[in-house]
Amino acid sequence: MPTTANPSTLAKTWRKPRSLRDRAMTVLAGACLVVALIPLVWLLTFVTVRGISRFDFALFTQLPPAPGMAGGGLANALVGTIMVLLVAMAISVPFGLLGAIYLSEFGRDSFWARRVRFATNTLNGVPSIISGLFVYALLVRSGLTGYSALAGGCALAVLMLPTIVRTAEEALRLVPQDLRWASLGAGASEYQTVVGVVLPSAAPAIVTGITLSIARAAGETAPLIFTALFSPFWAENFREPVASLAVLVYNFASVPFAPQQDLAWAAALILILMVLVTNVLATLFIRRRSQ
Amino acid sequence: MTASNHTPTLNAADLQIHYGSHLAVRDVSLDIAGASITALIGPSGCGKSSVLRCFNRLNDLIPSFRLEGKVAYQGQDLYARHIDPIEVRRRIGMVFQKANPFPKSIFANVAFGAKVTRYTGNMEELVENCLRRSALWDEVKDKLDESGLSLSGGQRQRLCIARTLAAEPEVILMDEPCSALDPLSTRKIEELMLSLKEHYTIVIVTHNLSQARRVADYTAFFNTEEADGAMVGYLAEFAETESIFESPQHEVTRDYVAGRFG
Amino acid sequence: MTAATHTRERSPGERRLDRALVLATRVSAGAVWGVLFLMTVIIVYTALPAIREFGLGFLASTAWNPAAGREVYGALPMIYGTVVSSTIALLIAVPLGLGSAIFLNEDFLPERIRYVLISLIELLAAIPSVIYGLWGIFVVIPILKDVGNWLHLNLGFIPLFGTASVGPGMLPAAVVLSIMILPITTSLSRSSLAAVPPDLREAALGLGATRWEAVFRVLVPAAFSGIAGGVLLALGRAMGETMATTMIIGNSNELSFSLLAPGNTLASLIANQFGEATGLQVSSLMYAALVLMFMTVLVNILAQMIVKSVRLRNQ
Numbered sequence: 001m002p003t004t005a006n007p008s009t010l011a012k013t014w015r016k017p018r019s020l021r022d023r024a025m026t027v028l029a030g031a032c033l034v035v036a037l038i039p040l041v042w043l044l045t046f047v048t049v050r051g052i053s054r055f056d057f058a059l060f061t062q063l064p065p066a067p068g069m070a071g072g073g074l075a076n077a078l079v080g081t082i083m084v085l086l087v088a089m090a091i092s093v094p095f096g097l098l099g100a101i102y103l104s105e106f107g108r109d110s111f112w113a114r115r116v117r118f119a120t121n122t123l124n125g126v127p128s129i130i131s132g133l134f135v136y137a138l139l140v141r142s143g144l145t146g147y148s149a150l151a152g153g154c155a156l157a158v159l160m161l162p163t164i165v166r167t168a169e170e171a172l173r174l175v176p177q178d179l180r181w182a183s184l185g186a187g188a189s190e191y192q193t194v195v196g197v198v199l200p201s202a203a204p205a206i207v208t209g210i211t212l213s214i215a216r217a218a219g220e221t222a223p224l225i226f227t228a229l230f231s232p233f234w235a236e237n238f239r240e241p242v243a244s245l246a247v248l249v250y251n252f253a254s255v256p257f258a259p260q261q262d263l264a265w266a267a268a269l270i271l272i273l274m275v276l277v278t279n280v281l282a283t284l285f286i287r288r289r290s291q
Numbered sequence: 292m293t294a295s296n297h298t299p300t301l302n303a304a305d306l307q308i309h310y311g312s313h314l315a316v317r318d319v320s321l322d323i324a325g326a327s328i329t330a331l332i333g334p335s336g337c338g339k340s341s342v343l344r345c346f347n348r349l350n351d352l353i354p355s356f357r358l359e360g361k362v363a364y365q366g367q368d369l370y371a372r373h374i375d376p377i378e379v380r381r382r383i384g385m386v387f388q389k390a391n392p393f394p395k396s397i398f399a400n401v402a403f404g405a406k407v408t409r410y411t412g413n414m415e416e417l418v419e420n421c422l423r424r425s426a427l428w429d430e431v432k433d434k435l436d437e438s439g440l441s442l443s444g445g446q447r448q449r450l451c452i453a454r455t456l457a458a459e460p461e462v463i464l465m466d467e468p469c470s471a472l473d474p475l476s477t478r479k480i481e482e483l484m485l486s487l488k489e490h491y492t493i494v495i496v497t498h499n500l501s502q503a504r505r506v507a508d509y510t511a512f513f514n515t516e517e518a519d520g521a522m523v524g525y526l527a528e529f530a531e532t533e534s535i536f537e538s539p540q541h542e543v544t545r546d547y548v549a550g551r552f553g
Numbered sequence: 554m555t556a557a558t559h560t561r562e563r564s565p566g567e568r569r570l571d572r573a574l575v576l577a578t579r580v581s582a583g584a585v586w587g588v589l590f591l592m593t594v595i596i597v598y599t600a601l602p603a604i605r606e607f608g609l610g611f612l613a614s615t616a617w618n619p620a621a622g623r624e625v626y627g628a629l630p631m632i633y634g635t636v637v638s639s640t641i642a643l644l645i646a647v648p649l650g651l652g653s654a655i656f657l658n659e660d661f662l663p664e665r666i667r668y669v670l671i672s673l674i675e676l677l678a679a680i681p682s683v684i685y686g687l688w689g690i691f692v693v694i695p696i697l698k699d700v701g702n703w704l705h706l707n708l709g710f711i712p713l714f715g716t717a718s719v720g721p722g723m724l725p726a727a728v729v730l731s732i733m734i735l736p737i738t739t740s741l742s743r744s745s746l747a748a749v750p751p752d753l754r755e756a757a758l759g760l761g762a763t764r765w766e767a768v769f770r771v772l773v774p775a776a777f778s779g780i781a782g783g784v785l786l787a788l789g790r791a792m793g794e795t796m797a798t799t800m801i802i803g804n805s806n807e808l809s810f811s812l813l814a815p816g817n818t819l820a821s822l823i824a825n826q827f828g829e830a831t832g833l834q835v836s837s838l839m840y841a842a843l844v845l846m847f848m849t850v851l852v853n854i855l856a857q858m859i860v861k862s863v864r865l866r867n868q
Contacts, residue, residue, distance in 0.1 A: 010364070010367050010369075010374050010375065010378045010379060010382070011373045011374060011375060011378075012373055012374065012375035012378075013375075018377070018763055019375075019763075021763075021765065022763045022764060022765050025765040025768075026656075026661065026764075026765075028652065029652045029653070029655050029656040029659075030656055030661065031652075032648065032649045032650075032651075032652025032653045032656065033652065033653040033656045033657065033670075035649055036649045036650065036652075036653045036674075036735050036739060037653075037670075037673075039732045039735075040673075040674075040677045040732065040735070040736065042692070043677075043680075043684070043685070043688045043692075043732075044677075046688055046691075046692060047684060047687075047688065050691075094581070095581045095584050096581070097581075098577050098578045098580075098581035098582075099578065099581040099582040099584065099585060101574075101578045102578035102579055102581060102582040103582060105578070106575055106578060106579070107582065112582075113582075115586070116582045116583075116585055116586065118857065119585045119586045119589050120585050121853065121857055122589060122850055122853055122854065122857075123585060123588060123589050124853075125786070125789045125790075125793075125849055125850060125852070125853030125856075126589075126592070126793070126846060126849065126850065127792070127793025127794070127795065127820055127845060127846070127849055128793070128795065129793070129795040129820050129823055129824055129842070129845075130592070130596070130793070130842055130845065130846050131592070133596065133823065133827070133838075133839065133842050134591075134592040134595055134596060136827075137595045137596070137598075137599045137839070138591070138595055141599075158588055158592075161584075161585060161588065162585065165582075165585060189563065189567055189568075189570070189571050190571045190574060190575065191567070191570045191571045191574045194574060195574075212679070215679065216679050216681075218681075219680070219681025219682075219683065219684070220681065221681065221682070221683040221795075221796045222795035222796055222820070222824060225824060225827075225828070226827055226828065246681060246683050249681075249683045249684065249687055250683050250686070250796060250800070253683075253686065253687045253690055253800060254690070254800070264687060265687070268683075268684045268687055271680075271681050271684060272680060272684065275676065275679045275680060275681075276676060279672070279675070279676050279679065283672060347759065349755065349758065349759055352754075352755065352758065354660065354664075377758075377761055377762070377763050378761070379761075380758060380759055380760065380761040380762075381760070381761025382761075384759065384760060384761070385755075385759035385760075387752060387755065387756065387759070389752060391750070391752040391753055391755070391756045392756075393753055393756070393757075393771055393774075393775065394753075394774070394775050395774065403757070403760065403762075403770060403771075404760050406770070407757075407760055407761050407762040407763075407766055407770075408761065451756070454756075454760065455759075455760060458760045458761055460761075
């Protein structure tokens with residue numbers, strides 16, 4: 001065993017099956033990445049090229065044209081998306097944040113906290129169209145709100161709630177335990193500790209997480225088609241149907257009129273830019289803080 | 292260093308180790324004898340672990356790592372272009388400071404060492420043999436299917452040694468294998484090293500001077516010095532263990548083994 | 554006694570604030586359960602007429618006829634479509650995603666390029682599905698129409714290619730689904746691989762394993778729970794995906810084994826018909842929603858269990 005082996009076998013040879021297999025695997029894995037990236041890059045460039053041609057002043061200020069007419073814009077859908085998102089935020093942010101505080105500060109690994117985490121993950125896996133149906137049956141059909149920005153916002157809130165709970169809990173858990181002990185040790189109350197010490201130090205990460213989840217909710221279509229519906233006009237208030245960018249893409253994708261299709265591509269590009277900008281800002285922000 | 296079985300197996304000549312632009316270790320020349328235990332000692336940051344890792348090219352994993360000089364095993368330059376680092380690591384095994392069993396069963400952990408070398412014999416026999424040689428068999432023979440992570444710290448480290456033995460290396464490098472263990476487990480590992488040195492060449496990095504004294508035939512003392520505002524490690528003295536501890540040639544060695552710094 | 558005057562008693566108001574905070578957080582955490590519970594109750598309640606009318610036969614019947622007077626509903630073609638489209642999507646996306654994840658987790662590319670690619674993939678996971686649908690209509694359908702017709706002409710004897718391609722259909726829907734779930738599969742697999750302690754890789758390489766032996770025998774097994782959980786999450790997402798499939802699958806309620814024929818999934822059935830539905834059709838669609846919810850929640854719970862059980866075993 002000790003020093004009998006032939007020293008020459010230390011050398012590399014390409015003919016060894018082992019080296020060949022390793023090279024083949026590397027090539028194969030690289031090919032996977034290339035194949036995976038092709039359609040994704042294709043999609044990004046295609047949407048950009050088709051969408052950018054309609055980026056003009058009218059796009060952001062005018063209503064969609066009547067079928068068969070040219071020109072116009074998607075200003076009402078832009079406003080509608082913001083309205084729906086405002087409603088969704090007003091509901092999901094407070095509940096989500098408080099729920100996350102329960103999980104990280106009070107519940108921790110207790111029986112109930114684990115049950116809540118399970119429910120959060122499960123709700124997160126419920127298809128988005130189901131939250132649309134749920135809000136339809138609860139608010140629209142019952143006449144509580146009818147088809148409206150309010151109903152659409154509620155449907156999006158159902159989707160955002162689990163995401164916000166999860167990202168906020170992760171952010172809160174990253175706050176060093178010492179900080180809590182220091183605060184409680186100095187005689188601060190639970191409220192003072194959470195509101196004065198824990199939340200402020202987790203705030204940047206929480207805000208980042210919430211921003212990302214809003215950007216994601218902005219593109220959700222399925223929950224809106226039976227709740228916020230669509231409207232070719234300006235929204236007067238929160239209690240009537242509103243247009244949104246996402247539903248506009250869906251509705252105008254399958255009409256035979258080129259001006260409408262162009263608007264669909266422009267709306268798609270706006271949605272992608274929203275995701276892109278928030279993602280880039282979030283990454284820069286996180287990187288800056290971690291340095 | 293006259294006996295015929297003490298011809299140098301591993302050898303470093305004018306070794307310099309850089310990480311990026313930082314020179315970490317300079318001018319190490321060292322001949323390590325076969326079928327013996329050589330200890331590398333010295334204060335933190337003296338580069339003893341870096342030197343150890345050069346011997347089986349594990350430093351290749353660090354992108355900024357760069358080496359000058361020559362490291363040879365049985366006369367072959369380990370860093371020559373035509374050398375296969377995988378082959379080097381199969382012949383020169385490594386046991387790490389932190390015991391790192393795979394999240395697999397005890398049996399699978401040991402068998403892994405044999406599988407990478409395409410061992411075709413009786414796997415049960417080999418696993419038992421390796422576990423016996425690493426003095427772990429009696430403690431685990433009834434629970435070979437349990438996760439390697441279910442073992443205690445000392446047992447984990449012996450499992451890692453068994454895993455290394457299963458790859459049938461000729462040299463075993465050990466990077467502070469006992470630094471995280473209690474005295475009892477440390478004693479077991481030391482006994483194990485002494486029983487293994489008949490068949491293997493062992494190089495051990497240790498912080499524990501009495502451990503070096505107990506197990507090593509030869510001891511290399513590394514020290515640090517300041518150069519251009521950075522700490523650089525160098526080989527201060529290398530001799531038989533007894534002479535390092537009893538009659539060191541350099542003052543700095545005397546101070547270190549007497550516990551005056553480090 | 555004089556010392557006591559320095560230690561201010563906590564005022565009742567302060568205590569009330571403490572209790573109110575704890576209570577508010579409990580209520581909000583409970584709200585997650587509340588939503589889940591209310592959602593199930595309301596969907597079951599709205600579906601009740603259809604459940605009474607068709608019973609479990611709904612799951613096995615292929616009829617879907619909303620014509621007044623002869624109304625009859627069965628969801629088998631949509632259940633079949635949901636399972637088939639998401640399975641094909643997984644078969645395409647998992648190997649590609651895992652391969653990409655491993656490639657990005659190794660040091661083949663310079664750090665910077667890897668970072669850009671990883672961010673790009675994470676970004677793509679956030680693109681709304683309606684955009685994948687739009688792109689699918691204008692790009693994927695035309696390409697796959699030609700491919701499909703070639704398959705039908707040359708391999709038409711296989712039932713999977715038994716009909717000519719009309720454009721929209723099961724195959725383009727599955728392909729777009731696979732492209733959609735590729736980013737999440739890749740990024741979840743990669744983060745599981747990246748979470749494997751680096752000393753395991755060192756241990757494997759230290760024993761003389763090659764790079765790919767270390768990958769397949771140590772890294773992938775150690776990351777298995779995360780990868781499997783991620784695959785199941787992707788499956789759940791594919792099954793519940795609505796917009797992209799609705800726009801591409803063709804929305805035909807006939808059961809066809811040909812991948813080139815139009816089909817339907819539960820989600821796209823609902824999206825497509827709910828707007829004009831009345832009476833029994835509404836509750837049948839709710840019944841379909843209940844089936845979909847059951848399927849996706851099951852997959853989701855399975856994912857959570859795998860992640861948990863493997864984590865327990867390794868500790």
